[in-house]
Amino acid sequence: MCGIVGYIGHRQAAPILLDGLSKLEYRGYDSAGIAVRDGDGQAVVVKTVGKLANLSNKTNGGNAISGSCGIGHTRWATHGAPSVINAHPHVSGTFEHSGSGRSDSDVIGVHNGIIENYQELKAKLIRHNYEFYSETDTEVLIKLVDYYYKKYKMGPIDAIAKTLVRVRGSYALEVMFKDYPGEVYVARQQSPMIIGVKDDESFIASDVPAILKYTRDVYYIDNLEMARIRAGEVTFFNIDGDEVEKELQTVTFSAEAAEKGGYEHFMMKEIHEQPKVVADTIGKYVSGDEINLTEVGITEEDVKNINEIYIVACGSAWHVGMEIQYIVEDLTDITVRCELASEFRYRKMHLNPNALVVVISQSGETADSLAALRMAKERGLKTLAIVNVVGSSIARDADHVMYTLAGPEISVATTKAYSCQLICGYLLAIKLAEARGTLEEGKLKYYLDELKSIPAKMEKVLDEKERIQWFAAKFSNAHDIFFIGRGLDYAICLEGSLKMKEISYIHSEAYAAGELKHGTISLIEKGTLVIGALTQPALYEKTISNMLECKSRGAYLMGLTSYGRYEVEDQCDFTVYVPKVDEHFSGSLAIIPLQLLGYYTSVAKGLDVDKPRNLAKSVTVE
Helix, strand or coil, X not given: CCEEEEXXXXXXXXXXXXXXXXXXXXXXXXXXXXXXXXXXXXXXXXXXXXXXXXXXXXXXXXXXCCCCEEEEEEECCCCCCCCCCCCCCEECCCCCCCCEEEECCCEEXXXXXXECCHHHHHHHHHHCCCCCCCCCHHHHHHHHHHHHHHHCCCCHHHHHHHHHCCCCECEEEEEEECCCCCCEEEEEEECCCEEEEECCEEEEECCHHHCCCCCCEEEECCCCEEEEEECCEEEEEECCCCEECCCCEECCCCHHHHCCCCCCCHHHHHHHCHHHHHHHHHHHHEECCEECCCCCCCXXXXXXXXXXXXXXXXXXXXXXXXXXXXXXXXXCCCEEEEEEHHHHCCCCCCCCCCEEEEEEECCCCCHHHHHHHHHHHHCCCEEEEEECCCCCHHHHHCCEEEECCCCCCCCCCCCHHHHHHHHHHHHHHHHHHHHHCCCCCCHHHHHHHHHHHHHHHHXXXXXXXXXXXXXXXXXXXXXXXXXXXXXXXXXXXXXXXXHHHHHHCCEEEEEEHHHHHHCHHHHCCCCCEEEEEECCHHHHXXXXXXXXXXXXXXXXXXXXXXXXXXXXXXXXXXEEEECCCCHHHHHHHHHHHHHHHHHHHHHHCCCCCCCCCCCCCCCCCC
């Protein structure tokens, strides 16, 4: 959640800060602000509530503010309601309530994350005559830096270090000091942050798309590390204040990959990118008729010693885990448990010491998933991360990493990252079966051929999107939608329902079809839309029976099935077909019509598809 940007160089900072913040809008926010220092250390701070356009208008696109060193922030309210006074940046002195003006404060900063002991720290500062103008934990953090900076008459790095050892919580902190114009200081604990450099310019951001326009050479700052950033120069320090060497890394995708490319919304662009990124991800790990996980680092000996798997994730990644659970258990002799990270990390459960913990996250920064990963490592379990962002916290902390090649995903509602995670899960399941000797003879080549056919079949599904658009318009005013299925189809329904509710704001639920008669069917009334997933041959007839029970109570039925099941049209009011593929992999194709259904429903209602209300792309705080 939230977005951080920073710039130090020779150009006017404010327009660059605004441009960077615009690339981070997908992360979710309710207010925004920037602070720019000129050569003599004086700063101009401007903050607004609402859309970033309000901040741009207030500063004439940033052109009204001079200075070549600045920081910016989009805020998601945690402590304190959305308001100008609670918006970032915060200052160590007092602040002009109009939301803009010059500040001679010694310390000005922004912060992502949550400071858990801010009340205790605030009380300490009040005893030392500090006054507070906002309700935020960030103002406490900035004034605590100021307190140590002045009390001990020390430099910025030492003042920040003294502050951080007294702070509990998560943070990506970015501060400017009046006595050090032309410099920005940063620190990180759990919340994401990257630093880019090019020639005599430096860029700071909480995610790569904010700086891709300017550079692809970046540093990843680790937990409990700090950095002093000057124009084209970055020096890193550990929490003890000792210098740390860092390797400059190159981001592999281009700036154009983070643009809409002619589509009306990022979500539609990303839906259409699925055939390519799925093919790329398959190509990364499949050579001929073999799965090569050498880069991942798990050996066949490791695989043979695993006797249980815990898949841990949140949201759509958890739905991926639900599908993979079915497939691994079907292909191997391994017991699998798919757990919500927010529950797993707090459960006092016995963990099998020979288990593998698989953590799935697009961003690699999901707070609950990261905490669950660290808990598993503390308990001595082997860990594997399936992530999309190179250098992310989860990727760095896991014993083994399996990267998806989805590229930058901007829309809050995941599509292409989800599909790439599924592919990684399929490959892992097949490899586990191969290594443990549970794969039937000849099945390896068959499964790989089926996997390789998926991208072309995805293209065929996308060719039928106009039918989905028509159907979405028909039901865009629905109040309730139910998705039902069994086995893998149930997991597909979980993701389809989430796509619908998160961007259309229509109440939707996914149910295991056999559970309908245990209460849910009482909610069915005339005209209620019920969507049934029917891609598993052995479960087809049972799910159809459940759908017909709904139809007899007035429901309107949509069936989602594979080509060849044309009898579905005799039972359902509307039928969507996807190409045939081995039933283990049907989720990769069946999810696309449901992604399109959610998208077109949102468009028909005139909603903000890419930035749905109350949601953020990555949940980096609890």
